[in-house]
Amino acid sequence: MKNKQISLFSAILLIAIIVILAVSTVFLMQTDKINKQYEVEKAITPTPSLAPPQLYAKATEPLLRMGSISNEVKDLQQKLKDLGYYDGDIDGQFGSGTKNAVILFQKQHELTADGLAGKSTLNMLYSEKAHKIVVTPEPILPDVKKEELPMLVNRTTPIADNYAPDDLITISSLLDEKLAIIKDEGEKASKVAVVALSEMLKAAHADGLTTWQISEGYRTMEEQKELFEKRKAEYESGEETGNNMSAEEATKNATKDVAPPNTSEHQTGLAFDITVPGKSFADTKQAKWLSKNCWEYGFIIRYQLGKEHITGFNPEPWHIRYVGKQHSIFMRDADIALEEYLQLQQNKAN
Ligand SMILES: [Zn+2]
Structure with missing residues (x-):
């Protein structure tokens, strides 16, 4: 009886060990697979760097805007300067001067004048359609007698x-x-x-x-007088507002709608x-x-x-x-x- 008990215990222990080994093997294999996958992914996805502050656009982005600092901004400034839209420094810093120049350029090229140098603005700027600034002269007061x-x-x-x-x-x-x-x-x-x-x-x-x-x-003056008197009568009789008005009040109101005679x-x-x-x-x-x-x-x-x-x-x-x-x-x-x-x-x- 005692021997039988021991052998039963051994059998249970053995089964337990087999089960633990099997589960561990599956788990280890799984972990290994995930690790391998991770290594592969790590190789394709570059390590993310710190996101740039929102105000500053990355140099490689096609959109140049207020706060952008890059060589592309330098090129933009130079091009805008060549065409007469910009007269500031070519420093690669997109400030308010550059923004105003972009807006001016956009206005004269039927683009949305938002001061953002995006794809459509940059395409236009570097195309043959880009033209020099058109300056509208201050109107000159006609010289007449x-x-x-x-x-x-x-x-x-x-x-x-x-x-x-x-x-x-x-x-x-x-x-x-x-x-x-x-x-x-x-x-x-x-x-x-x-x-x-x-x-x-x-x-x-x-x-x-x-x-x-x-x-x-x-x-004629008579026609204007007639028009005015007609309107005045509409106020006096109450036809216009539902309330009778004095002649003085009616005149005042009619004057708002119809020019009095001679005016x-x-x-x-x-x-x-x-x-x-x-x-x-x-x-x-x-x-x-x-x-x-x-x-x-x-x-x-x-x-x-x-x-x-x-x-x-x-x-x-x-x-x-x-x-x-x-x-x-x-x-x-x-x-x-x-x-x-x-x-x-x-x-x-x-
Ligand atoms: Zn009129």
Whole structure:
């Protein structure tokens, strides 16, 4: 019995040893496999270095930006300098001077002007399309006699009671009917303005914009008075607001919407209201075209956003005023309203 017990114990021990050896062997083999795999991977994947601070781009990255320091930045600076965009040191350090030069370059090459020299900017810079800087000169104030200056009519500078343009014509007698619809048959305007309008609309048609309407041209003092009185009556009767108003109050309110007699530019015969039938003009392609191109034909967008305190009118993208090309181009380039322009001319004369 005792011997039997020992041999049973030996058998269990033996089995246990075999199991432990087998498990260990499998484990060791596994570990060895992982180690080998690690060695292989280590050979392909380079040991990661410390990540560069975020502000500093690595020299080998295609994107050069504020904070980059490299030979590529040096090349960039040299190229920008050769083309006239950069006038700082060629030190390989991408600072604000380099950034401004990149922005300038991007603006003149129809790229996103973000000051980052990425793939598209660098490709353009080192391509044949890269051109030297185009410097826009400061606009020079036209040198004209006082009587050649555009006429001013606004809320504080009324037109004379007996004023009438001496070259009034019916718009349709000169303007090709294919160019625009004229809202009121028989609408008149100054010939010089209609000639310019015709040239301008031909150019717009050539650019693919073919729907235009002339809603207003010349207005007599009587017509302006009628318009104003009508608006005033709408306020007085309460038709406009639902509440009756005193004559004084109604006048005050009507003045905000309609120019009182003798203060409307339409009385000069040089202003037009341009519309697109059935559409809010401000939202049309025509409005965009007009604000970009009218200046080339001697017109100005008379009442612009941001100039309300000078012109006394809310923005009216549809109201154009003929002033003559040399004046309109200057006002566009200097970004000034007619009132500011005439002030500059007066300062020069004094
Ligand atoms: Zn108008």
